[in-house]
Amino acid sequence: MDSTCEGHSSGPDDVTSSTTDDDSVTEKKNPPLAFTEKRIDITQDFLAAASELELGELVMGENFTLHEAMSAIELMDPKMDGGCFRLRVHPTVEDVVAQGWLRGMPDDEVLATVDATFACLVSWMEGAFIAQTLHTNLLMTDPDVLSAACECQPEKEEKDRVAGRTMTALSHGLAHMAILVRHAIGSASVCEEEDFAMQFPVRVSSSLTFDETLDLIKAAEKTLITVGKQLDIAPIIQSNNDRVPVLNAVVDRLAWLRAALEAMQHMIIPRHNMYSKDDDGEPINFRPRLRQAAERLSTAVECATRFHDTVEMGKMAPVGQDGDFGWLTCFIPDLNRRYLPPAFPRKSEFLTRRHGLKQLEKFTRRLYDVATNVPHIVHDLSLIIQYLRSFCELESCALSRSVLQLVLLPNDERVLGETHLMDILKDTIKMQTGAPLMYPGSPSNKSEVVQELFDEFASDAVRVYLCLIQAFGHNSGRQRDKIGIIFDDFANLQLEAERVDQEATIVTGLYAQAHGGDTKGPPIGTHLASFMNIQSLRLIHWYFELGFRLELFAECEYASVWWYMREIVSKWTFSWVDNATKFIYAEYQSDLMKYQKENPKAVKTRTSKLIKMDEKFKKKLANLKNLYTQGEEVVYTGMHMFCVGLQASGKMRIPELLPGQSEKMRYDHRMASLQPFAHPYYVPFPNYKASSGIDVMVLQGATKCFNDAASCFKSAKDALSLHTGDARCLAQARIAGQNSIVCKILASGARPDAKVEFDFSDKGFPFAPTLKLT
């Protein structure tokens, strides 16, 4: 063994690189290895020393642990050491332009290259490394050099400039897109390294301004359209006719890029805005321009819709597999290996063009959804939360979730950069439960003590809701963890709300005593507590829904989860919504009486104010009705009964590694995040056992359980079928009907050996799987 190891050279063009915060990369050639010390062969000494060691004995330095050693790689092991293969010298952008790669590139390859680049863009946006995806297209690595090289080319006719113009526009456009994407994801702060790779190991820049880039893309589109028209007018040869649709497909891609860039610019707070201040030293307020964004996204969606039908016009992969796109001239899969850590997987999973373009279309539709729907929900906190939930159901990606966050709260606590979250919170309370303490002139409104308590509650609530809104930006796995933590804050808000209600009740009671029963407004009650309880229960509901969506629950847990959903979530939601409905009704009565008193003649003539009061009242009732779906709780009961039946029949085993303790441990840990709520939302294990009566039900036998479950599903089907205008309820009714039949079959004993499956494949109903016998 020679101490003058040759070193671990990666090849002739070995470089060192360091990525800096400003995205720049410094590169320099390694100085040649210079060994001035005298070299000694220590092989024999080493082997002699090693022979004295006992079997398994390790020699370690004090500052070196085996934990650290785990990160070591075995040099020259092809599966572990990325550097053991010599790096090839790759052509530069100037080389490929000078060699005429672009001049001679057929249209179908141009299209395939654009599609492959888009697929790589999506792979990067979904978490892969940019050096292994987007920047394996050599032409995307340096837009300025590509522009300069193309400018020097001698092509005189437009038709020879198709590839050059397209690639230059694409290169500058995607450089701006990459910078925008990273800025959006970095600013929203809802992603971790597994969601998105923030590093730019090589500089990503374009010397063109944003507007210049848009002009460049537009000019490229025009060139392609012009060439298409020329070909259309003078189809000298048949193949010219075939070129036109291909060129149109490329135009669609460029138009998408331009529209998407513009839309994102309208939606995302610019980088300079985040740190700039106006003349008064206040941060410059950014307001997303959603109307303009929606217009551009409408165009982008239109273009993206055509991607699917035109992808086949591009050059086909030689063996029918897109793979790493190495079969396309501009793609060099190995291009950036030098920038990857040695142990980094050298092969990245690439999306195919078809899959990548489909994802791009979905992404565009999601942004369009944000631009068009967000303006309609921002007046109501419940609607905002509901929208965030539904956005998660759309298989949202890190970027679209980040954009949504930045649109909702671009600068600070003002939604859309306009309305303070505090004002929206107060409006939501008024809408959902009414709040006499916000009723002008009411005793509680005039009470300093009540208002102080209320202000404290409201400012705490704003803080908690800001955290919650941000939590919804995370991927569903982490979102669930964060919501579990936020329960603590919701439990505290409930207590605060109860304190405000109590104080308001005392103050109003004293006033009424002194003024012959007059409360100067609607009667006081547990308004705030009702509001907070409804909010908490909705959040608990989502927490369990996420559990099902993430496939976290084991079958042995189903019985307790469905029992909890019915007994706690559904029943208490019904109760609090019922309370809120009474408050809204009382408020309406109070307003009506006050108005009649002040305008005795107006009652008969039905003034516009009265009509507005009626409409507002009906809208509030409709909103409350949406919080609770009649029939759902019966589905939960049916599922609970069914699982107990399976336990009773011995078909569902409850693992008991520690007899009498294991089930309790599992339950306690699963419900641990609900502990802050205490009674009634946190149910200790003994209480669950007693309340559910599960042990008694098991003793009564499987047949009774299955029969009871069948009845529940039948009732659920009938109740849900009443929602004739609601497709979701009708679909649930259909599932309940099918489940009822499965329960009856099991109860009859007709198919004792049948296998039971809980089919959760219908993502629309994570709580209501279809039961199947196979």
Add this chain to the structure above:
Amino acid sequence: MSIGVAKTKTAVEESSWAHDHHTLSDDAPPVASGDQRGNIRIVPYKDETQIGDVMRLITKDLSEPYSIYTYRYFIHNWPQFCLLAQDSVTEQYVGVIVCKMERTPAVNKMRGYIAMLAVDEAYRKLGIGTKLVHRTIELMVNEQCDEVALETEVSNVNAQRLYLNLGFVKEKRLFRYYLNGVDAFRLKLYFSPPSHGIEAQEWAAQEVS
């Protein structure tokens, strides 16, 4: 009659990358009679002479192998939690489990961790994996273990079935946990009750780290 969850195989699940460390097929015994395999006995890790077999069993199904230091980290520090399954006739090692157990400072809990589990392909469906896990858990419980944890790929239904049958629960889903971009489940088996706020502390500690 058995119960299963219907699953649709996605493109991600068909990934060619394998990083999951729990390599076994359906572990449920018994198999057809008449095979030539001898009785299986579970033996503790003895010394470095066995490390080659440990690596052979585990590396076989992994495209990205561990360095020998990864094995040494676990086996050198916690040799008592490395068990092997041996065919008593051929004397061959046909299964292995590699674990560790240490106190987690953030939550002050003694946490066992199953790092690797593998059973030779010819010896699967004999319940060897279950035996190895069960025996290790017993050893951990004897040393006042509060919980046992592990991660496994979402598509590794065989490993999940084995652990869920023993009473593990899927505590959380870890998004793109593996280098190939596939999600993982963190599974846990509990031997002590939760303390209030412990998840928050643990999460905060994870955020810091």
